[in-house]
Amino acid sequence: MVILGISAFFHDAAAALVVDGEVVAAAQEERFSRKKHDAGLPVLAARFCLAQAGLTIEDVDRVVFYEKPLRKFERILVGHLREFPRSLPQFPRSLATWLGRRLWTKGDLCRGLGCTPEQVLFCEHHLSHAASAFLCSPFERAAVITVDGVGEWATTSIFRGGPGSDGKGASIELLAELEYPHSIGLLYSAITAYLGFEVNEGEYKVMGLAPYGRPRYRDEFAKLCTVGDDGSLAIDLKYFSYHRHPTRSFTPELERLLGPARVPGSPLHPLNASGEDQRFADIAASLQELTERYLLALAGEAHRLTGEPNLCLAGGVALNCVANRRLDREGPFAELFVQPAAGDAGGALGAALWATHVLLGLPRREPMKHAFLGAAWAQEDIVTFLGDCGVRFRVFGDARDRDEEVARRLAEGEVGGWFQGRFEWGPRALGARSILADPRAPGMRERVNRKIKYREGFRPFAPAVLDGEAARWFELDGGKPDHLTPFMCSVVPVTEEGQQVLPSVTHVDGTARVQRIEREHNPVFYDLVDAFRERTGVGVLLNTSMNLKDEPLCASPAEAYGVFVRSDLDFLVLERCLVEKRPEKHHEERREERHQWRAS
Amino acid sequence: MIAVAAPSSLMVRLVAPLVWRSDVKIAAKLEGFAATEAGSALDMLKAAELTDDPALRRLFFRHALDEARHAQLFRAAARRIDPRGRDAGGASEYRLIHATRQNLFERYGLVRFVAFVHLAELRGESQFRALRDHFRAGSDGNDLGELFARIAREERFHVAYSGKLLADWRREGRAREVWQAVARVRFTRAFDAWRRIGRVFGDHATRLLLGLLYLVLLPLFALIQRRRDPVRNGWKRGRRGHEMNTLTDARRQF
Numbered sequence: 089m090v091i092l093g094i095s096a097f098f099h100d101a102a103a104a105l106v107v108d109g110e111v112v113a114a115a116q117e118e119r120f121s122r123k124k125h126d127a128g129l130p131v132l133a134a135r136f137c138l139a140q141a142g143l144t145i146e147d148v149d150r151v152v153f154y155e156k157p158l159r160k161f162e163r164i165l166v167g168h169l170r171e172f173p174r175s176l177p178q179f180p181r182s183l184a185t186w187l188g189r190r191l192w193t194k195g196d197l198c199r200g201l202g203c204t205p206e207q208v209l210f211c212e213h214h215l216s217h218a219a220s221a222f223l224c225s226p227f228e229r230a231a232v233i234t235v236d237g238v239g240e241w242a243t244t245s246i247f248r249g250g251p252g253s254d255g256k257g258a259s260i261e262l263l264a265e266l267e268y269p270h271s272i273g274l275l276y277s278a279i280t281a282y283l284g285f286e287v288n289e290g291e292y293k294v295m296g297l298a299p300y301g302r303p304r305y306r307d308e309f310a311k312l313c314t315v316g317d318d319g320s321l322a323i324d325l326k327y328f329s330y331h332r333h334p335t336r337s338f339t340p341e342l343e344r345l346l347g348p349a350r351v352p353g354s355p356l357h358p359l360n361a362s363g364e365d366q367r368f369a370d371i372a373a374s375l376q377e378l379t380e381r382y383l384l385a386l387a388g389e390a391h392r393l394t395g396e397p398n399l400c401l402a403g404g405v406a407l408n409c410v411a412n413r414r415l416d417r418e419g420p421f422a423e424l425f426v427q428p429a430a431g432d433a434g435g436a437l438g439a440a441l442w443a444t445h446v447l448l449g450l451p452r453r454e455p456m457k458h459a460f461l462g463a464a465w466a467q468e469d470i471v472t473f474l475g476d477c478g479v480r481f482r483v484f485g486d487a488r489d490r491d492e493e494v495a496r497r498l499a500e501g502e503v504g505g506w507f508q509g510r511f512e513w514g515p516r517a518l519g520a521r522s523i524l525a526d527p528r529a530p531g532m533r534e535r536v537n538r539k540i541k542y543r544e545g546f547r548p549f550a551p552a553v554l555d556g557e558a559a560r561w562f563e564l565d566g567g568k569p570d571h572l573t574p575f576m577c578s579v580v581p582v583t584e585e586g587q588q589v590l591p592s593v594t595h596v597d598g599t600a601r602v603q604r605i606e607r608e609h610n611p612v613f614y615d616l617v618d619a620f621r622e623r624t625g626v627g628v629l630l631n632t633s634m635n636l637k638d639e640p641l642c643a644s645p646a647e648a649y650g651v652f653v654r655s656d657l658d659f660l661v662l663e664r665c666l667v668e669k670r671p672e673k674h675h676e677e678r679r680e681e682r683h684q685w686r687a688s
Numbered sequence: 689m690i691a692v693a694a695p696s697s698l699m700v701r702l703v704a705p706l707v708w709r710s711d712v713k714i715a716a717k718l719e720g721f722a723a724t725e726a727g728s729a730l731d732m733l734k735a736a737e738l739t740d741d742p743a744l745r746r747l748f749f750r751h752a753l754d755e756a757r758h759a760q761l762f763r764a765a766a767r768r769i770d771p772r773g774r775d776a777g778g779a780s781e782y783r784l785i786h787a788t789r790q791n792l793f794e795r796y797g798l799v800r801f802v803a804f805v806h807l808a809e810l811r812g813e814s815q816f817r818a819l820r821d822h823f824r825a826g827s828d829g830n831d832l833g834e835l836f837a838r839i840a841r842e843e844r845f846h847v848a849y850s851g852k853l854l855a856d857w858r859r860e861g862r863a864r865e866v867w868q869a870v871a872r873v874r875f876t877r878a879f880d881a882w883r884r885i886g887r888v889f890g891d892h893a894t895r896l897l898l899g900l901l902y903l904v905l906l907p908l909f910a911l912i913q914r915r916r917d918p919v920r921n922g923w924k925r926g927r928r929g930h931e932m933n934t935l936t937d938a939r940r941q942f
């Protein structure tokens with residue numbers, strides 16, 4: 089049974105292919121189109137998924153879209169009616185988008201992917217999210233919470249996942265849902281915009297800013313929304329305009345309550361914060377606190393409704409790894425699972441898995457153990473590419489030599505790109521397309537932020553740690569199964585020794601968004617970090633995604649090379665090839681080359 | 689520089705004194721160049737990746753490195769000149785690095801891609817030469833004349849090699865194909881400009897129409913809606929809990 093899942097037309101379009109219950113490939117469209125958060129029909133990603141499996145669209149039994157377009161359209165229309173006449177600014181724009189494109193989703197899918205209308209199915213947005221978490225989780229049964237901006241109508245849902253009714257496949261039963269416009273996700277985005285960051289992009293920055301502040305605005309935030317004892321949420325809409333304005337998501341009322349909004353792009357130095365910067369950090373902290381408190385209330389309700397010991401979490405809000413950690417520690421559930429592509433991209437995978445196991449009753453296979461579901465490039469192809477391009481490079485005889493050389497360079501303070509195997513599914517680099525550095529070097533965070541990633545100096549970097557060393561550097565809950573850190577879905581305190589030794593990956597509040605590497609599931613990256621441990625005694629590396637600011641993660645060797653030449657990276661490793669920065673080619677040599685072409 | 693819409697050098701000469709009049713404006717323009725050059729670098733790199741021909745791959749790759757370096761030169765100059773200073777929170781530094789790939793090689797195929805590169809580089813080169821003259825004449829103190837001279841020199845290499853490729857293909861009996869590719873690039877450029885205007889106009893017209901529709905048609909429905917269906921607060925439970933997991937429901941878009 090071959091099922092192709094598709095998410096598109098909102099943000100983060102993606103495709104995922106499930107063959108007989110096994111996830112064969114999954115990728116976001118942005119990795120191929122190089123448009124960050126590309127929301128268009130994921131034709132390239134779908135083509136890749138099929139090629140990876142050696143199949144064509146004719147071999148696909150079902151194409152499953154991750155939401156119900158017409159129900160979403162209904163919500164948009166009702167929203168305009170409710171807000172009449174204040175929705176006038178938004179109405180023409182949103183209706184034009186719908187009439188122009190989204191209403192014809194089925195036809196678009198058929199034209200773009202070459203499938204037939206009979207092949208196409210639709211799965212509800214939050215059900216797709218729920219399936220993406222539960223059906224990838226190691227749990228046979230679990231409570232499932234999905235929280236995002238908004239799907240069709242739902243903004244927050246509680247499901248119960250378990251075996252199928254006749255013992256076959258799986259079931260996912262909706263128990264309760266909150267409806268638009270009451271949405272913690274949209275509130276988070278509105279405050280993100282208020283803090284001068286781009287919506288759907290700046291949420292991470294708000295999370296990174298929060299530890300610089302204190303939640304001094306608790307009372308003000310209590311006016312913005314009410315969290316019920318039953319985990320429900322009621323937003324006071326007088327502070328927000330996301331439901332009626334195309335670009336502005338908050339009202340002047342919010343500025344009266346919290347003070348003037350931050351001008352986008354204006355300087356922000358939270359570390360030596362003066363008045364305004366401190367106020368913004370405090371607002372971020374208050375928002376973070378509210379989010380955590382809300383998720384805990386929600387988990388309480390989900391636990392009460394389901395009685396299940398374990399929890400799966402999905403939707404954009406599940407990308408808040410600080411909140412995830414708190415939920416894991418303080419929530420009523422024994423274990424927590426978050427699938428790495430928790431946002432809308434993950435809907436493609438969820439839709440495909442839902443059709444496979446819930447709709448068609450195929451038995452569940454292995455839980456998701458790694459996120460390397462993207463495209464790979466063979467060593468021979470890389471050698472040919474570099475050779476053709478005239479790049480000077482070295483090839484290592486074996487992986488061990490390569491790892492030792494890279495470990496040495498990193499230990500000496502160099503920063504390098506690391507390109508290995510299939511690229512990651514989800515927003516995090518987990519050792520396939522990474523930029524690596526020594527976490528012990530004090531100035532390293534500054535250097536990587538300013539010279540390589542070109543991003544805000546206050547944003548932290550994540551450590552990748554060997555499984556066996558994790559407890560030495562980070563305060564993990566020993567003894568409790570931990571499903572979050574292999575996918576970098578949680579933020580944990582750094583131990584006292586860790587804070588002294590690893591300044592470049594310790595955030596201002598003494599925490600880190602750690603990736604725990606298990607050799608069984610991520611052997612190539614594990615061996616590299618292990619080589620670094622052998623040399624330095626520290627089994628930790630600074631690991632950040634191989635891209636520049638506002639660009640998607642690299643997919644191909646050429647794109648990796650593009651990052652390499654446009655930044656201050658010292659070296660780049662492509663499979664077993666090593667490319668170094670060297671001084672500009674001699675001027676004379678270049679002139680000669682140019683001359684050759686003009687003469688002919 | 690392989691921007692879709694680079695202005696002609698006459699245009700550049702005419703508007704240069706207006707556009708390049710203050711340090712802030714100059715820095716902003718240079719930032720724009722940096723972004724375009726960086727985008728070109730990404731497109732050339734992709735072309736290098738996708739082509740099978742080792743000789744072409746090498747040329748495209750070299751071209752990509754040139755453009756990446758141009759981006760860096762423009763970026764460095766912008767940072768030097770920007771009176772807001774290099775440490776204005778680094779905000780402008782982030783903007784400078786931003787680059788978008790247009791996926792031209794995939795969209796156009798080899799011959800049309802090279803035709804596009806050739807024409808775009810021709811324009812880019814003459815634009816930079818015009819700017820070189822503008823800044824040399826004005827002794828700007830920022831050495832921008834030299835910067836543009838250096839970059840224009842390298843753009844000449846891009847013009848030369850792409851022109852030679854086209855000439856080689858013509859000689860190999862593909863004259864018609866090359867002629868068509870060049871014509872299509874010229875046409876597309878004109879058409880794109882027209883379409884951009886058309887789209888802006890069309891967007892406005894559509895919006896105006898929909899805005900009118902809103903004012904005329906919606907009041908009544910809004911009234912009914914408000915009576916029948918107020919905002920739902922709190923949990924909604926038990927909506928078709930199992931029904932949504934059937935094949936019949938899965939076929940529906942609502």
Ligand SMILES: [Fe+2]
Pocket residue numbers: 213217236237238239403404431432
């Ligand atoms: Fe979502």
Ligand SMILES: [Fe+2]
Pocket residue numbers: 689690755809812842843846
């Ligand atoms: Fe050029």
Ligand SMILES: [Fe+2]
Pocket residue numbers: 689725754755758839843
């Ligand atoms: Fe250039």
